[in-house]
Amino acid sequence: MDTPDSRISHMGRWLALAAAACALLYLLSPILAPFLAAAVLAYIFNPLVARMAARVPRTLAVCIALVLIAGVILVLLLVLMPLVTRQVKTIVTQFPLFIDWIKLNVGPLVQQHFGVELDTALLKEWLAGHAGEVQGFAVKLLPTLKSGGLALLGLIGNLVLTPLVLFYFMRDWDAMIAHVSKLIPRLWHGTVSGILREIDAVLGEFLRGQLLVMLLMAIFYTVALWAVGLDYALSVGLLAGCLTFVPYLGVITGVLLATLTGVLQFGDLTHLTWIWVVFVVGNVLEGSVFVPWLVGDRIGLHPVAVIFALLAFGQLFGFTGILLALPASAALLVWLRHVRGEYLASRMYQGGADSPPL
Numbered sequence: 001m002d003t004p005d006s007r008i009s010h011m012g013r014w015l016a017l018a019a020a021a022c023a024l025l026y027l028l029s030p031i032l033a034p035f036l037a038a039a040v041l042a043y044i045f046n047p048l049v050a051r052m053a054a055r056v057p058r059t060l061a062v063c064i065a066l067v068l069i070a071g072v073i074l075v076l077l078l079v080l081m082p083l084v085t086r087q088v089k090t091i092v093t094q095f096p097l098f099i100d101w102i103k104l105n106v107g108p109l110v111q112q113h114f115g116v117e118l119d120t121a122l123l124k125e126w127l128a129g130h131a132g133e134v135q136g137f138a139v140k141l142l143p144t145l146k147s148g149g150l151a152l153l154g155l156i157g158n159l160v161l162t163p164l165v166l167f168y169f170m171r172d173w174d175a176m177i178a179h180v181s182k183l184i185p186r187l188w189h190g191t192v193s194g195i196l197r198e199i200d201a202v203l204g205e206f207l208r209g210q211l212l213v214m215l216l217m218a219i220f221y222t223v224a225l226w227a228v229g230l231d232y233a234l235s236v237g238l239l240a241g242c243l244t245f246v247p248y249l250g251v252i253t254g255v256l257l258a259t260l261t262g263v264l265q266f267g268d269l270t271h272l273t274w275i276w277v278v279f280v281v282g283n284v285l286e287g288s289v290f291v292p293w294l295v296g297d298r299i300g301l302h303p304v305a306v307i308f309a310l311l312a313f314g315q316l317f318g319f320t321g322i323l324l325a326l327p328a329s330a331a332l333l334v335w336l337r338h339v340r341g342e343y344l345a346s347r348m349y350q351g352g353a354d355s356p357p358l
Helices: 004-053 058-093 095-114 121-141 149-171 173-183 189-228 233-245 249-265 269-295 303-317 319-345
Strands: none
Touching: 004 058, 004 149, 004 173, 004 189, 058 149, 058 233, 149 173, 189 233, 189 249, 189 269, 189 319, 233 249, 233 269, 249 269, 303 319
16 A cells, blocks of 8 residues: 555655656767657658558668658758858858948938937948958858867768668657557556657647748748849748747848848848848748647747747757757646646645645
């Protein structure tokens, strides 16, 4: 028979086990990135593999899925990285022209309404003397790779290891899930299985829906900016669309890059206004049409919570933490909903006779 002391002892052991797992995750975070990336990709593409496995052997279905994934990633890298690099170089080298435009177009408005005269000569002189340094720094930011031979070897190792791990994850996904299910204590199997099914529904809807949202937003921004006549519409549209998984980051990045490019290309407020209209319409479409339609509100994470989770997990575990942030937050949110439900149904909340006094 379970006594309060034995239940507390069991809970203490589980809490100690959870703390040890978190500590191990923290210590192993430098090598976990390819495994987590492979696990996330396997989870996302498992339904596709399962559908193909109904017609062909599962190993062949996994190989087809790997070719599709590699093709999409390769196309994005080959198209996006050179375009963005070239665009950043163009913006940096022509930044003095942008400062002149601000002085001629924005300066009179600031002086008229606020009585302040914009003096851009000093900034322009500094940029003229350090253009090479600024350009080199901006271009180095794009790959976000640490310098050094060890970092290069680590990158090559991850590029080789991730597809290999992904192959085995997708091939053996159902078997791994069955093994995990067998390890759940029988007394808790029903409850834990229900929670895991709810987490699976939340994560599946969120991750697959968010990928579709990113694709649709990238297409919209690219086509709309091309219709406006903006140079580098493809790079700005793809980058803004790919960054929509972080709330407002895609819009902010796209507006900044498109505005700088538009100033250098057109030099008038009319074209800039049309560029801004594109991003206003895109933001409305994303928040009012695409996200409710494809993702829904099941994940229940507030945009501030999403940003905090990405920053917190990234600070603790680096790139591994960024991969882990949203899935872990969504799973934690589902568990907290169940804890809240049990609390609201408890005699402590409802004022039972044995509720402890404050």
